[in-house]
Amino acid sequence: MRPTTEATIEAGRVRRNWLLAAPALALLLVGASGPLLIVLVYSFLEPGEYSGVIWNFTPQAWFEIFLKRDIFDGTLGVADAHLTIFWRSARLSLLTTLITILLGFPTAWFIATRPQSQRALWLFLITIPFWTNLLIRTFAIMEVIRNQGVLNTLLLRAGLITEPIQILYTDTAVLIGMTYVYLPLMVLPLYAAIDRFDFRLAEAGYDLYASRLQVLRRVVLPLVRPGLIAGSILVFVPSLGAYVTPRVLGGGKNMMIGNFIELQFGQGRNWPLGAALSMLLLLIVMAALLLYVRVSSREKPHG
Amino acid sequence: MAERRPFSVTRLPGFTAIAIITFALLYAPIATLVAFSFNGSESIAIWGGFSWRWYAIAWQNTAVQEATVRSLVIAASAAAIAGTVATLAALGTTRTRPFRGQTLIYVLVNQPLMVPEIVTAVALLIFFSGIKLATGYAGLGYLILAHSAFCVPFAYLPIRARLEGMDLSLETAACDLYADRFQTFRHVTLPLMAPGIVAGVMLAFIISLDDVVITEFVKSAGQDTLPTYMLGQLRRAVTPEVNAISTALLALTVLLLTVFFLLTRKRD
Numbered sequence: 001m002r003p004t005t006e007a008t009i010e011a012g013r014v015r016r017n018w019l020l021a022a023p024a025l026a027l028l029l030v031g032a033s034g035p036l037l038i039v040l041v042y043s044f045l046e047p048g049e050y051s052g053v054i055w056n057f058t059p060q061a062w063f064e065i066f067l068k069r070d071i072f073d074g075t076l077g078v079a080d081a082h083l084t085i086f087w088r089s090a091r092l093s094l095l096t097t098l099i100t101i102l103l104g105f106p107t108a109w110f111i112a113t114r115p116q117s118q119r120a121l122w123l124f125l126i127t128i129p130f131w132t133n134l135l136i137r138t139f140a141i142m143e144v145i146r147n148q149g150v151l152n153t154l155l156l157r158a159g160l161i162t163e164p165i166q167i168l169y170t171d172t173a174v175l176i177g178m179t180y181v182y183l184p185l186m187v188l189p190l191y192a193a194i195d196r197f198d199f200r201l202a203e204a205g206y207d208l209y210a211s212r213l214q215v216l217r218r219v220v221l222p223l224v225r226p227g228l229i230a231g232s233i234l235v236f237v238p239s240l241g242a243y244v245t246p247r248v249l250g251g252g253k254n255m256m257i258g259n260f261i262e263l264q265f266g267q268g269r270n271w272p273l274g275a276a277l278s279m280l281l282l283l284i285v286m287a288a289l290l291l292y293v294r295v296s297s298r299e300k301p302h303g
Numbered sequence: 304m305a306e307r308r309p310f311s312v313t314r315l316p317g318f319t320a321i322a323i324i325t326f327a328l329l330y331a332p333i334a335t336l337v338a339f340s341f342n343g344s345e346s347i348a349i350w351g352g353f354s355w356r357w358y359a360i361a362w363q364n365t366a367v368q369e370a371t372v373r374s375l376v377i378a379a380s381a382a383a384i385a386g387t388v389a390t391l392a393a394l395g396t397t398r399t400r401p402f403r404g405q406t407l408i409y410v411l412v413n414q415p416l417m418v419p420e421i422v423t424a425v426a427l428l429i430f431f432s433g434i435k436l437a438t439g440y441a442g443l444g445y446l447i448l449a450h451s452a453f454c455v456p457f458a459y460l461p462i463r464a465r466l467e468g469m470d471l472s473l474e475t476a477a478c479d480l481y482a483d484r485f486q487t488f489r490h491v492t493l494p495l496m497a498p499g500i501v502a503g504v505m506l507a508f509i510i511s512l513d514d515v516v517i518t519e520f521v522k523s524a525g526q527d528t529l530p531t532y533m534l535g536q537l538r539r540a541v542t543p544e545v546n547a548i549s550t551a552l553l554a555l556t557v558l559l560l561t562v563f564f565l566l567t568r569k570r571d
Contacts (some may be wrong), residue, residue, distance in 0.1 A: 014403070103321060110318055139537075244515050285418070
């Protein structure tokens with residue numbers, strides 16, 4: 001019999017682990033990760049006349065993200081229309097993150113300070129909307145804010161307004177929709193952080209004559225910061241790439257990056273520009289996630 | 304002096320009020336949508352009494368029937384495929400000494416959670432349109448493949464969580480009693496991890512059933528699923544028929560989630 005050493009057993013174990021993971025990796029390479037490389041290649045090609053691409057390598061699409069050539073005198077200028085869309089995406093995503101913090105933090109605090117036996121129920125109430133179809137939730141918001149919707153009807157009946165307020169198809173509608181849709185993503189990590197918070201620390205703060213605001217700012221917030229950052233990333237990232245909510249609530253005019261990308265593959269007929277925009281979005285999201293990993297790993301020793 | 308509440312360290316002024324308002328805001332729109340699905344009136348603004356009318360109309364609509372069957376076929380296939388590969392991957396990445404590439408596997412498996420859906424959708428549109436041209440095949444396979452892939456992390460995470468909570472002592476005991484590796488897996492490991500697998504498969508099913516963006520980009524003509532059909536029906540307002548379909552989907556999601564929570568609940 002051959003002597004089996006510790007090393008060969010360990011090598012066999014590693015091979016077994018890789019074999020077990022192989023089908024999942026193959027599926028993801030074909031159905032998710034691999035095609036991203038094709039998008040990268042397409043972003044360096046020329047657009048075809050009706051759709052698709054011409055196989056000529058050029059960085060043109062990447063310049064087109066920010067610059068446009070004047071159709072009359074051929075001079076290069078800043079692509080204002082594109083910048084408007086980027087600015088709207090960034091602004092609405094940041095505002096969504098901010099509002100979800102303002103609503104989500106007290107909510108998470110409320111759940112975490114319920115008696116142990118009630119918490120699961122309150123959490124369940126947060127997770128039901130979270131798992132409900134995003135499209136259905138967006139439709140629900142539409143029912144509330146459209147001109148003949150619940151909100152306008154109530155305000156009209158109460159005599160507070162004389163004609164419906166146009167909310168649907170504005171940036172505000174998109175903001176309301178995204179806040180509604182992504183709020184649970186803020187509450188869940190915040191709850192996890194507050195749940196771990198040791199309330200004896202707050203008690204110590206009060207014993208030392210700190211006010212409620214001082215305890216919140218100097219004791220609670222520094223300790224729940226990882227949850228706050230996690231929630232912010234979880235809300236900001238899908239907001240920036242949102243497609244359904246701006247399409248349904250923003251109408252055709254109030255596009256965000258996601259809708260602008262789709263346009264390039266439809267009427268815009270500029271696949272390379274769409275590909276370059278996709279890669280840009282991916283880069284921003286990856287940067288945000290890397291930042292999150294760095295911040296959270298630095299803060300671990302405190303937890 | 305007026306009666307004062309005892310001092311509580313967990314209380315912050317206004318927080319309870321904001322929390323209650325938040326819960327109300329979360330549920331009011333959904334409640335509106337559900338209520339209007341039972342509206343007997345033709346007009347979407349006026350309440351015309353309780354009625355199952357829109358459910359009957361949706362039920363008899365052949366486009367809705369076909370989209371429903373298609374959604375269920377895709378979700379069931381994707382959940383089965385994602386559940387299988389995620390179970391294997393979880394077995395390979397838990398209860399083992401750290402090995403080289405473990406992080407890489409972890410990143411790849413969770414990749415669909417990180418990449419914006421619109422980016423994956425565009426990537427699959429380009430990739431699959433090339434394959435469609437080359438092979439001429441335009442069936443449901445593309446949608447099933449795409450859905451299986453983005454469902455993997457949702458199946459993987461609950462299964463992994465279940466496995467991490469299981470120590471190796473029962474399996475070691477089985478080996479001591481001369482069970483071979485297959486018998487140990489079949490009669491000890493698999494039954495113990497079953498609740499995790501069921502939970503993972505159910506989450507994958509819900510996620511697949513709900514998908515709009517990737518489906519919208521990958522589907523060929525005439526391959527609408529329920530969500531893309533509903534999106535296509537949208538004009539100036541949501542039709543009562545779509546409200547009825549939404550409510551039915553909502554009920555299914557709540558049912559599956561309740562089962563999921565009962566399955567993953569810690570018994571202690």
